[in-house]
Amino acid sequence: MKKASILMILGSAFILGLFVFPMWNIRLGAPQYPEPLGIDIYINGLQGENEFDIKNIDGLNHYIGMKILPKPDDMWEFSVFPLVISIMAGLGICIGLLGFLDKLSHNWFLFWFILMSVFGVLGIYDFSQWLVEYGTELDPNAIMKLMNPDGTPMKYNPPLFGHKKLLNFDAFSYPRLGGIMLWAGMMITLFAYFVGRKSLKKS
Amino acid sequence: MKIKQIKLYAAIATSFLMVNCGNQGDAGTQKSGGALNSGIAEKVYIAPGERDEQYAFISGGYSGNLLVYGLPSGRLFKEIPVFSQFATSGYGYSEETKPMLNTSFGFVPWDDLHHPDISQTKGELDGRWVFVNGNNTPRIARVSLSTFETEEIIEVPNSAGNHSSSFVTENSEYVIAGTRFSVPVPQRDMPIKEYKSNFKGALTFIEVEPEHGHMDIKFQLIMPGFNYDLSHPGRDKSHGWFFFSTYNTEEASSLLEVNASQNDKDFIAAINWKKIEEYVNNGGGTKMPAKYAHNVYDESTHTGTSTMKDEVLTVNPSDVPGAIFLLPTPKSPHGCDVDPSGQYIIGSGKLSADLTIHSFDKMIAAIDAEKFDGEAYGIPVLKFEEVLAGTVKSGGLGPLHTEFDGKGNAYTTFFISSEVVKWKLGTWEVVDRKPTYYSVGHLMIPGGNSRKPHGKYLVALNKITKDRYLPTGPEMEHSAQIYDISGEKMELLLDFPTHGEPHYAAGCDADLIVNNSKKIYRxxxxxxxxxxxxxxxxxxxxxxxxxxxxxxxxxxxxxxxxxxxxxxxxxxxxxxxxxxxxxxxxxxxxxxxxxxxxxxxxxxxxxxxxxxxxxxxxxxxxxxxxxxxxxxxxxxxxxxxxxxxxxxxxxxxxxx
Missing domain, CATH: 2.60.40.420 (Cupredoxins -  blue copper proteins)
Structure with missing residues (x-):
């Protein structure tokens, strides 16, 4: 159980990586952008991969009537997400410590994992909603109003994961180190649960 | 029968003509068997999306601009306006840049840009700035190699025809501006015929502030009234000296093509600038009223400011004994080039067939032993034989300028015989020669005037174009040729046109500059x-x-x-x-x-x-x-x- 508890502490501490590293990245490349434009998504705001990328993406987006990219104050997510992650990390570490002192069973590890997964799924859902909203709620006076072959207005939301062609741009959407640490941390806590269960069976 | 015969003759004659034409057209590539057969095309072909190995900054001559090319492709990347108004960007037209062209004569919208030289640290190119000279209304400019814009222009007083310029010392301590015309110093109303001994030649040492490159005239050496043609800093062992070639030591003021060609030998003036610097630092020299403009462009305000200066420190050669000597050099030398080790000073007597090479060590020994052959205006003339290291019997005519590959070879252009000649330092033997098209002036090997040449390509900068390109009426761009000098024999790779007149160029590996090149202003x-x-x-x-x-x-x-x-x-x-x-x-x-x-x-x-x-x-x-x-x-x-x-x-x- 000691080993499992250490893993639990480690796993939940891992998700704090989100405060240092970007969670996700969206990158836009086009022939005239040999150095692609990129947005690093942190839990507390957006940052350009290069200093002026956000400004330049906004500049391009104004042609198709997209809203400008949100500043930290524009979205509640950027203040709530850090809070959720802090609390969850604190909670996970506490559970781990109590497990270490044999005050809690390994089932709490699974509980934490499930709770974190629920938040994760909600987060991803929220993120995809934002992408859709951002890519479809366009200024009716946009300079370029493009239609799909079927007559519906063209949407510009980047993919949730992977690659998508947006007019002349290739958009790529992939997790970055912060997101990977979140995933890895969660996996470690799940592993901690199994290790805990195994040690219980042994004893 | 007769008619048939005539027709036959005509046919033979025509075929001869055609053969001749064919020969002429192939002149450049004939010997190597054509570009495709020898792989020459591959050597200069930069595939779409690929970039050149080296930068070449080629003088735009009477355009007043500095041109940025790629080597080995010969592609033009940018025209940097320096001394001329440039409608393309608004340089010299915008309110911010008008002050850059201010002089003591007022706003001068044009000049004749001659000799680019890249700044150096420890005798090697450092890729920070290019210095260039305005020949007509004497000025020196500094061009930034991060913005590729002209950042500073300083006017040179007491000078006229600022030609033996703008060469930098080993650590860019000074950029040097020598006068071509001697003039009354200070200027005054006097008969031209009283030139002799009354006119003076000012050699100006402009201090370069190491961090930002700001220029300031440290002192002017007021030399005898010769014409100072070209110059070069000593390097390595001869660091601390500067060498100037002279012509018209006859001091003629009219019909110079005859009257300035009478002396069998003119001089290369050797100047121990460190000694003069010390003299000046100890309070030596005479302050003289002089009006000259100093124009500085500030990157943060995006604005040029012109300041008029009113005084310059002059030094009389006879006040600093032991600092200046004259090296007799045959036949109106043009180029005055120093090899990477600093040992050899190469004089190209432009009316001669041979090159005269002086030895720095022998010069120092001759000075110590006082082996003088008289004096000129109090300046000792060293004995020719005592300083001579050797002579290159070139077989060419009209040597002008020499650069080096860092592997013990020198390359000299010959204007009259239209060729580049490769020869060995020390043995003075000619190892190769290749024609140029036509009448080559200077040549440039990237880094070829530093301690460490980046010697792979040689660019010949020609004065005459004639049939090299599709005709464009009476006025044509000048032509340049790129040679591969990595092998024992030179190989002609490419012809390309240059804009204005390419008096000289400076080049370096692209790596030295690429990462410092600014993308935007914040x-x-x-x-x-x-x-x-x-x-x-x-x-x-x-x-x-x-x-x-x-x-x-x-x-x-x-x-x-x-x-x-x-x-x-x-x-x-x-x-x-x-x-x-x-x-x-x-x-x-x-x-x-x-x-x-x-x-x-x-x-x-x-x-x-x-x-x-x-x-x-x-x-x-x-x-x-x-x-x-x-x-x-x-x-x-x-x-x-x-x-x-x-x-x-x-x-x-x-x-x-």
Whole structure:
């Protein structure tokens, strides 16, 4: 159980990586952008991969009537997400410590994992909603109003994961180190649960 | 029968002609068997998307510009305006850059740019700046290799025909400007025929401040009235010396082509500048009134400022004994080049067939042993045999200029026999020669005038083009040739045209510069007094009959784009700040009827265009640089009312 508890502490501490590293990245490349434009998504705001990328993406987006990219104050997510992650990390570490002192069973590890997964799924859902909203709620006076072959207005939301062609741009959407640490941390806590269960069976 | 015979003769004659024509056309590649057979094409072919190995900064001569090329492709990347107004960018037309062309004669919109030289540290190119000289109204300019813009121009007083310039010492301590014409110093009203012993040649040592490169005249050496043709710093062992070639030691003032060619030997003047520097630092020299302009461009305000100076420190050679010596050198030497070790000083007597090489060690020994052969105006003349290291019996005619590959070889151009000759330092034997097309002046090996040449290519800079390209009427661009010098024999790779006249060039490996090249100016560092950093600061302000328009640009509109309340008699200043912060997105600005050029405003930059409206009406302006898909929509209107109108100023964007 000691080993499992250490893993639990480690796993939940891992998700704090989100405060240092970007969670996700969206990158836009086009022939005239040999150095692609990129947005690093942190839990507390957006940052350009290069200093002026956000400004330049906004500049391009104004042609198709997209809203400008949100500043930290524009979205509640950027203040709530850090809070959720802090609390969850604190909670996970506490559970781990109590497990270490044999005050809690390994089932709490699974509980934490499930709770974190629920938040994760909600987060991803929220993120995809934002992408859709951002890519479809366009200024009716946009300079370029493009239609799909079927007559519906063209949407510009980047993919949730992977690659998508947006007019002349290739958009790529992939997790970055912060997101990977979140995933890895969660996996470690799940592993901690199994290790805990195994040690219980042994004893 | 007779007719048949004639026809036969005619046919033979025609075929001869055709053979001859064919030979001429192939002149460049014939010996190597054609580009495709020998793989030459591959050596200069830079595939789409690939980049050149080296930069070449080639003098634009009478265009007043400095040209940036790639090697080995010979592609032109940029024309940097230095001494001439340049309508393409608005240099010398915009209010910010007009001061750059100010001189003691007032605004001079043109000059003749000759000899680019890249700054050095410890005798090696450091890729920070290129120094160039204006030949006509003597000036030295410093061009930044991060912005590729002219940052500073200093006028050189007491000089005329600033030709033996603008070469830098090993650590860029000084950039040197020597006069070609000797003139009365100070200038005065006197008979030309009294030239002899009355005219003087000023050699100017301009100190370069190490951090920002700012230039300041440290001292002027007032030499005898010869013509100072070219110069070169000593390096390595001869660091601390400077060498100037001279002609017209006869001191003729008329018909120089004959009268200045009478002496069998002219001189290379060897100047121990460290000794003179010490003399000056200890309070030596005489301050002399002199009027000259010093123009500095500030990157943060995007503005040039011209300051008029009124004094220069002069040094009389006889006041610093042991600092200056004359090395007899046959036949009006042009080039005066120093090999990478600093041991050999190569004099190219342009009216001779041979090269004269002086030895630095022998020169020092001759000075110590006082092996003099008389003196000129108190300056000791060293005995020719005592300083001579050797002679290159070239077999060519009219040697001009020599550079080095760092592997013990020297390469000399021959103007009259139109060729480049490769020879060995020390043995003086000729190892190869290749024709140039035609009448080559200088040549350039990247880094070839430093301690460490980047010697792979050699560029021959020719004076005459004739049949090398498709004809373009009587006036043609000059031609240059690139040779591969990596092997024992030189190989002609490519012909390419250069703009203006390529007097000289400087080159270096691309790595030295690429990563320092600026992509944008930061808007948040823009300190231009009329800059606006956000479009909501846009405004129009009247001060009497001066109207200042604080305008911004971003794809694809001007803010503001409708302005009313301008009157006849107003002086309207458009201060345009480009709010883009993306690489290679300039915006241009042009106003109908403005008696000036367009201005091209780089991202984050502010530039000002002056317009003096002369007619009532509503007049358009627009963006001149195709900036985006909506470039054509990037336009605006100005309403001009009569002088007595009381219409208030108003401005707007997007209000219909």
């Amino acid at each position: 808007l948040d560092e823009n300190k231009h007094p009329y800059a606006i950093t956000s479009p909501d600061q846009a405004k129009v302000v009247r001060e009497g009959n001066e109207v200042h328009i604080y305008m911004s640009t971003i794809r694809s509109h001007f803010t503001p784009d409708n302005i009313e309340g301008i009157k006849i008699g107003d002086k309207v200043y458009f201060h345009i700040t480009n709010h883009e912060q993306d690489f290679d997105v300039p915006h241009g600005f042009a106003m109908i009827g403005a008696k000036t050029s367009e201005i091209l405003v780089m991202p984050g930059q502010t530039k000002t265009s002056l317009w003096e409206p002369s007619r009532v009406g509503v007049w358009p302006f627009y963006c001149t640089d195709f900036c985006s898909a909506l470039h054509q929509e990037m336009q605006g209107y100005i309403r001009v009312s009569p002088a007595n109108s009381d219409l208030e100023l108003s401005w707007s964007l997007g209000e219909d």
